[in-house]
Amino acid sequence: MSAASNAPSSAIPRACVIGWPVAHSRSPLIHGFWLRAYGIEGAYDRQAVEPGALETFLRAMPERGYVGANATVPHKEALLALAAEASEAARAIGAANTLWFENGRPHVTNTDAYGFMTHLARTAPGWDARDAPALVLGAGGAARAIVYGLLEAGVEEVRLVNRTLARAEALARDFGPRVRVHTWAERERALAGCTLLVNTTTLGMTGAPPLEIALDALAPEAVVADIVYVPLETPLLAAARRAGHRPVDGLGMLLHQAVPGFERWFGVRPEVTEALRARVVADIEAGESRGAGESDGAEA
Ligand SMILES: NC(=O)c1ccc[n+]([C@@H]2O[C@H](COP(=O)([O-])OP(=O)(O)OC[C@H]3O[C@@H](n4cnc5c(N)ncnc54)[C@H](OP(=O)(O)O)[C@@H]3O)[C@@H](O)[C@H]2O)c1
Structure with missing residues (x-):
């Protein structure tokens, strides 16, 4: 370049x-x-x-x-x-x-996809896109970049969960059959078998409502990423760390992009x-x- x-x-x-x-x-x-x-x-x-x-x-x-x-x-x-x-x-x-x-x-x-994937690779070495499904929360502009990055990296199945179902369905239509939509109510069950969870909603950001999601169904070795970076350690990342998952913060994405x-x-x-x-x-x-x-x- x-x-x-x-x-x-x-x-x-x-x-x-x-x-x-x-x-x-x-x-x-x-x-x-x-x-x-x-x-x-x-x-x-x-x-x-x-x-x-x-x-x-x-x-x-x-x-x-x-x-x-x-x-x-x-x-x-x-x-x-x-x-x-x-x-x-x-x-x-x-x-x-x-x-x-x-x-x-x-x-x-x-x-944005480059920024997220680069930071993920550096912070969670060993995470392999081909191993298992990834779950993405949110279907806004940032979610489109994350889904694109994950599919490009070789993730076979992206489970997409959004409060507004129609928006997730529209995103899935654009990106094809490897993106499978689940309802907001199904978000915890949909974690089963995933090795990556990414929050791309605004929930958990300073001043926004908290993100409510229990991580019990997530595999112990799973990586939990939050692209929200104010606060630096969101409640989701703190819960992930306490549960032994590898946390990936949102600031690295911002810097790498x-x-x-x-x-x-x-x-x-x-x-x-x-x-x-x-x-x-x-x-x-x-x-x-x-x-x-x-x-x-x-x-x-
Ligand atoms: N780290 C970085 O470099 C980086 C880069 C990009 C974005 N971000 C952050 O990512 C977040 C999303 O950005 P965006 O551009 O994608 O925003 P956006 O297009 O406005 O999308 C917002 C998303 O949050 C969801 N949401 C909002 N309020 C909710 C609630 N009360 N309950 C459940 N879901 C809710 C929306 O769901 P609905 O569709 O149902 O409204 C939508 O999926 C922001 O915090 C942004 O700052 C960080």
């Missing part, structure tokens, strides 16, 4: 996160950390772009020195629709979170280090003491 090269040659490469609202995005913190760590002359800022104004903003980006961007709520679907080229991941997930320009044309991908964009824009593949993690943890803890909840979700 090479750095995007359509910025005016005199200007430093700039990227940004586009959202509405965008003030609470942690992407500037992550990319700013890497720019300093690698001594790169570049910039990453926030751009509040109203729904409906994305196309105009995109068109003006190259001449403003932008080599690319992250997109967050509510722009991820619209960005995919406006792109000249989209990766297979973005098309399958139905949303894009990473943009770069090639010869002035907007190219997009979705790095940022890697491919940074490499595209600034030409260096950055490392997700303990120092970066500590910096973002400090920010989350400071936000929690102010009473702030999770940031802007799917890319944050």
Whole structure:
């Protein structure tokens, strides 16, 4: 992968996160950390772009020195629709979170599945996608990325559980017969035989209702992942740890999803280090003491 090269040659490469609202995005913190760590002359800022104004903003980006961007709520679907080229991941997930320009044309991908699967592989080495079914709770935008990542990794059966059954059924239709829908009431029974549980709902997030699910039917060696990362250890992850399951937190996904964009824009593949993690943890803890909840979700 090479750095995007359509910025005016005199200007430093700039990227940004586009959202509405965008003030609470942690992407500037992550990319700013890497720019300093690698001594790169570049910039990453926030751009509040109203729904409906994305196309105009995109068109003006190259001449403003932008080599690319992250997109967050509510722009991820619209960005995919406006792109000249989209990766297979973005098309399958139905949303894009990473943009770069090639010869002035907007190219997009979705790095959420990459972020989740990379963090899972690092945190739970030995977990093998082919071993057993995985259960995914939720059928929103993040669930689409997780289901895509799991299927790509070779999971034979994804059990999908969502409060609104029709939304899970729609997701299953898009992803094919390896995704099997169970009702919300069946969620605990559906855990039997699974070696991975992933919460992609907002339940358990600071300020949201708790996620109610007993883990008794889950195999002892199973991995429990929560993509909610405020609090860092959600009640689900705490219960999993107490029961001897391997917990996988949501922060690692957030950090790893940022890697491919940074490499595209600034030409260096950055490392997700303990120092970066500590910096973002400090920010989350400071936000929690102010009473702030999770940031802007799917890319944050
Ligand atoms: N770690 C990361 O990098 C990362 C990345 C992406 C997202 N996230 C987090 O993942 C979460 C979901 O994001 P999203 O973009 O997928 O949101 P979304 O599209 O709004 O989906 C929300 C999901 O939560 C479910 N839900 C909400 N309230 C519920 C309740 N009271 N009972 C049961 N289910 C409920 C919804 O079910 P219904 O369909 O029934 O409404 C839906 O499945 C957010 O907390 C977000 O911050 C983290």
